[in-house]
Amino acid sequence: MIHPSLAQEVLAKATATGGDFAEIFLEDSRSHSLLLKSGHMDSVNSLRSHGAGVRVFNGTSAVYVYTNDTSREGLIACAQKAAAAVTEGKGCAPIPLNPSDARRPEEIRVLPGDVTAARKAEKLRAADAAARAVSGEIVQVNARYSDTVQDVLIANTEGTFVTDRRVYTRLACTAVASDGTENQSGSTNPGASMGFELFDSRVDPEACGKLAANQAVTMLHAPVCPAGVYPVVIDNGFGGVIFHEACGHSLEATSVAYGISEFSGRLGEMIAAPCVTAIDDGTIPNEWGSEHVDDEGMPTTRLVLIENGKLVGYMIDKLGGRRMGMAPTGSGRRESYQWAPTSRMRNTYIAAGKDDEAEMIATMGEGLYAKAMGGGSVNPATGEFNFAVNEGYWVKDGKIVHPVRGASLIGRGSEVLLRIDRVGRDMRMAQGMCGSMSGSIPVNVGQPMIRVSSLTVGGR
Amino acid sequence: MDRVQMDSFIDRLLAAAKEAGLETAEVYYTEAEAFSVGLMKGEVDSYEVSTSGGLGLRGTVDGRMGYAATEAYDEDAIAQLIEGVKESAALNEAQEQDTIFAGDAVYPEIGKPESDLAAWSAEKKIALAHEIEQAALSRDSRVSQTQGVSVSTSRGVRILRNSYGLNLRREGEVCVAYASPIAREGEDTSTGFKIAAGYRLGDVKPAELGAGAADDALAMLHAKPVPSGDYRVILRREAMGDLLATFSGVFSAENAQQKLSLLAGREGEKIASDAVTLMDDPLLPGGFASTPFDGEGSASRTKAVIDAGTLTTLLHSRKTAKKQGVETTGNALRAGYAGAVRVGPTNFFIRPGEKTLEQLMAEMGDGLVITDVSGLHAGANPISGDFSLLSKGFVIRDGKQAEPVEQVTVAGNFYALLKSIRAVADDLRFDGRSIASPSVDAGVMKVSGK
Known part of the structure; x- marks a missing residue:
């Protein structure tokens, strides 16, 4: 993402006016979502989120400046804006940065980026069909798939310079049951810090669809709760x-x-x-x-x-x-x-x-x-x-x-x-x-x- | 990114989209510069400065719409956006497809409020926050702390450009300040909250804001639940505004067409009491959602959604309007730069009546006035209209506000509430929001307490 020497320079600029701690958080995330509505794929979105924040402490006060501009100039400008808000701090001595990658105990087997949207869509269709099959009273099923791969770099004046990757995959299913005059809904939203292997071991889309639909139908026929x-x-x-x-x-x-x-x-x-x-x-x-x-x-x-x-x-x-x-x-x-x-x-x-x-x-x-x-x-x-x-x-x-x-x-x-x-x-x-x-x-x-x-x- | 660089990026993107075979394409770009400062115990506890934005591209392939968005404008971004749109379009199976709009002939002029925010230094904004905190803490010895005091300003721009040459731009500035004091007496703790917003820092009156928030907290000290039962209830403007915002989706034609609103096909029917006229007014001078164009470039216009109890129209985008064979109401909504075009309100409010809140209480005699409802994302079901919400307020006895009430829930159904409103007060205020309501006499509601 950025070289430790640039991080060092940005941290030095950030603490130049007396800040006693500074930190850079740099992020590049890719997320993908699919929404199946009424049995039809309604929207498929991809988003690349990208930016950086510089934080400076002066005692128990904190300044935070963020931007989309992660060029050298952008990061330095952030650091300068943050430093400008600090006065009369005791400052901090820079410590050499020690680059590392976060220890990740789990293995991501199938990165979301390696899976076609069509395969992701299949999971939604399975949830949708299972929900509709529960009852004729199910009038609407919204099934949403989403994944995010967040790459981050965190560096600070205490010597931290660590990169990490976070991977999230989730399925959300909402079913609406109606008798024409009243609507009730049911939903379930399972997810994990996993890739597409989520669907091999943890989440069964059909079971999700059924659960949401059963809940909606049950609630449609339920009297109101006593107070x-x-x-x-x-x-x-x-x-x-x-x-x-x-x-x-x-x-x-x-x-x-x-x-x-x-x-x-x-x-x-x-x-x-x-x-x-x-x-x-x-x-x-x-x-x-x-x-x-x-x-x-x-x-x-x-x-x-x-x-x-x-x-x-x-x-x-x-x-x-x-x-x-x-x-x-x-x-x-x-x-x-x-x-x-x-x-x-x-x-x-x-x-x-x-x-x-x-x-x-x-x-x-x-x-x-x-x-x-x-x-x-x-x-x-x-x-x-x-x-x-x-x-x-x-x-x-x-x-x-x-x-x-x-x-x-x-x-x-x-x-x-x-x-x-x-x-x-x-x-x-x-x-x-x-x-x-x-x-x-x-x-x-x-x-x-x-x-x-x-x-x-x-x-x- | 400066204006010239962004214009040039969009030029290149639209050209590349055409080259790549997109039949039509549209760019929606938003950017904001923001500043905020928060105080805690007399010290600056947070200080934030930001410049950020993002760009969404949508476009059609074989008449089907696809979407992609980015916050990075590097070499890869153009190719990634176009690939994203193509992949998205290929999967799109919606029966009614969105289309890119060539634009209206005329767009309304909206007087832009004159703003002085650019001229205020960070030091002045911090000083203003200190004044607010001081006003709150000096009000009463029982108020010695806040959960936070904040002053923030932001300047935003949004740009809509498409392959038909439509090029719309809107800029806006706003400042918002709030205070949330804590009052303590003996074992009892209560919190207050007041917010003020405007286009000039002078719109925030620090003494009024701080003292008002402190009074809010003090009034709730020693509040107790009332016995469970049916009560006559006035929903004060904050509470009714929150409910209206939570349930505003029921007026969306998109939701109606997907059977997520019970108002489907009920245009022309009486759905509320005579006292209720519900306005969607994108041309409101100084409104926080005022805009000459909607999220797909249609010219904005003002309409009554409910006119003296009768549903006159749902809110439409071009797509939902086409499906129903009507004209768009100019309510295509972009929640941000990313994602599909949805349908939603602009400045959305129940038209004020003639009477004051005090008159409503006097006419009611005995009951409750609910000032605050919480947990709206959980305790309100926008699909069924049911709500059951943790609430605060006061007993109304002999037509006057009496002792404070907390730890009760007020339950009802939004559709039923619209019909049971007996009177609407004259106290409409937006306070930095775009959806608001005057206080209403809501009729009888179920209260769960001790």
Whole structure:
């Protein structure tokens, strides 16, 4: 991408006015997407994303400048603009750059660029046909295939000069069921840090189509969810979004560093029920949220956040680390060169526990069994979170009685973590895109089936 | 890239596209220069400067449209774009194909707001951010911190050029500032948020913005859920604007034709209460989505989408209009430089009524006013129209705003909401957005609380 001597020159220019740390992030990405709508290939897009960002620290202040112009002149201009915003810094002594390529435990067997669009399209047609075959009530199927190969170079004044390649492939299928006056949808979006071999081992397009269609048809015939405060059982896989929203974001340095988060300054305290252990792991080969090095060039890590209910770790980027007086944890991530990195989640999950899944439902009395979750959001200052239930079932006297639609769950992170009274044995993860201060990035959420003793269920 | 270099790149690209056998071709280029500064605890915590853009090429092969895009303009880029378009076109099986448009005879003039942003130095913008933060933090001893204060400016240009010789260009500038203070008292924490936007830095009033955001947070201290049940609800303008933006896709003819909107074929029918007139106005002076041409080069025009409750038209591009045998409404939308042309609104708003928000509350007597809804990407289903959203607001008692409410969900259905709106207030504001609404008396809604 660029020669270490040019990187050295850019870093020197960036710190010329007193910055005590500088970093270059250079990116060249190729992505490809295909959208099959109503059984017809609607659009096929290729995008080459290309640019660089220069970041300079002065103590706990940060300056970020980015551009598409990655020529020598463009990079130097970026460095000069960044340096111009720094005054009265203590500066930094340059360290020789040590070029390396990130260690990548997994092998990408079939690079997306080596696969024709026609072969990618076959996967969509398979998902589409399987979805339509489920029911005459399926009126629309949207199937999207996407892949990205992101080549990056990260260099900084601490001697880092590392290149990395990240490869992502994903299938997304949404089915809409209609009875003419009402529409309901179902969806599934599996992906991995893999090439086209995703479809050999992990993702069956037909199964995806069926799953989405069945969910849509089930919800079309479901009455609306009752509203109120009830026990809630949340299934494994994407159910882990509850931890992601209720707690994960509040353990990111972005919220913790300034004392904004409800979990600031609480290391060592019991913040969850003793049955809860939570982990953020960037090291799992091929997982959607995994990394080799983070977007600040640090090797990725496995980080325990909560151990048997006790808060033991935060997710920390370099700048957050300076603000908190703590070491970074390999958690600096960003969508692209257009974003300064900050502390973010990777593959974040509640670890497997010991409880029996059938017993959880049998002993819950009346409440909600949330089988498939949608997305959510949180206000880290107050801990208030919300998320949607895409496929829910009403439970009465410990028995599942019928599906319910339109449910959402709300609460406060600090309260819900303490109210988890069952953690099942079968931990699974699912893929999502997480949007926050450094853009939209791939993350896994995960958990075994869990039960929350009481939660506000928003229904109608 | 400067203007001459980019013009020359586009010239070469369109010539190469013709050479390579593309029957028609179109370039859509966007570029922005942006600046932003964020403060935390009195210090500059983030400072960002950028110049970035991208270029999308679409073109036809055997009458089928293909797409490709790039942010690199090196030697490989032209060949990659053309190859990408050809591959994409070869797979395109849409029954109705987009076509490249030769252009309209006349484009409307839109008064461009006079902007002074170029003349402001970074130091002045940082000083403005400090003033906003100070105004928030000096408001009340219970407000001692913010989640962030930011001032940003950007200048953008978009260019649409095609093989018919159409060459359209639009430039714009905007500044946006926000403050999000945190109020704390005892064990209780609440947050506030206010945003201001305009074309001159003078459009941001730091004292008003900072103090208003602090008041917003203070008002929510000690908020509690109300018991679950059916309530009369006023959706204040921020909440109704968010709902309208989330569900704006139901007015797209593209969605309707794909059965993703229940408004398909319902033009001429009553779909909302008499109080509702919904405008799409790309010619709005000072509007944040104002434009003389849409994403495929059609001249913009103003229309009522709902006129006193009756659906008069859906939003169309040339493709969706052709399918339905009508004229385009000039709503072809380019979400960015990459990707296909979609359909979407410009400046999109419910026309304000005569009464103030206070009058609506007085007429309601008892109920809730919802000021904030969150989790719209999750708790609202744009296909079914259902929503169930974490909400904040206040109890309305005896016609007046009373104690604050939080940790409740408000649930309903957007299609049903349009019909149940009893009255629309006079308080329309855009605040940097293109989709907005005045406050509305939404009738009865289901609230889930304690």
